[in-house]
Amino acid sequence: MERRYDARHDAVRTPPEPPAEVAHDRLWARDLRSSIRCAAVLLTTLLLIDWGAGTFTPLRGGLWAGLGVLLFLVLYPPRVSVGKGWLASRGLLRKRRVRTDLLVSVRCLDGVSQQLLLRDASGVRVEINPRVLVDNPELWHRLDEDAQKSAVSGSLTCGATALRRVSERIDRETALTVFKVSGLG
Template sequence: MARTTPLTTSRLRPLLPDGDRRWHADVRYAVGCALVMCGLSLLLDWGAGTLTPARALLWPALSAVLLLALLPQRVTTGRGWLAVRGPVRGHLVRTDALTDVRQCPGVSARLVLRDAFGHRVELDPRVLAANPLLWHDLDTGARRSLERGTLREGAEVLARLGREIDDETARAVLRRSGIL
């Protein structure tokens, strides 16, 4: 009879995708905001004596729209890929076949990744800064793209982003240790 060994986390690591560690908290926040808005709207409308059946349906509908607007994207990575899943649909790029990386300027500086297969993903770079495993998987794939010669534009964007993430990580370590 063959002896089986229990699966450990270290043996599962290559099989399980990395994900945004703050995603669940952000979803709870979005749901909480929508529920508070719905509850307060219904309560105020009822207290003012203006609550009608149509308005009783309007407030939950508006709260659902708020929930959709506040729901964060779910970012996951694995060996050679990065996926971003929104409330409606998801997108996936091969990080080991990247062709273009851009950072859109503006209030929400989005990172746009394109691969050799025509796929495109947009994500918030702060997700990468807050999740070192996501950044590591993206960086490893981008280095493979550079080695293979597929990454033609955007290597400097990833290098700058890497420096910013490293600087922020170092500051966080110094703050936690009481030096800064």
């Protein structure tokens, strides 16, 4: 009896390659709950004040609800994830994905809240809060690894100082956490 080759049989025996690991912001859900709470507290406070003053109307209630929704939209945290060669930031309306292995510049933007601006060779820009990297070392590790590849390849022309500052901040926060956990700090 002749045996025929069956590709399905090999596919069952050969384990598939594991997908490339993706690191996500572990504290995103907490930040989302916090923004929902802030909006709910504002809405509740406005409604109670209006009701207590005896000036509540459905129109004013709608206005207060609109203000609560607006505050939620302003506070909505972007969801940051990093994989091999990319970093993505997903907001409510759009998702931006920058190639971290082809970074051209990394800048720190100061303002109301500090932001890290990443730009790749194709011109795509992503802004993230450096606090996300401090709170999630695995995100920082992947970004730093790819940024170093960009620097070695020569594509990263501006940003070594900004990356060094973030790295120093992460090292400082990690050391403080270790001291607190060990009872030394």
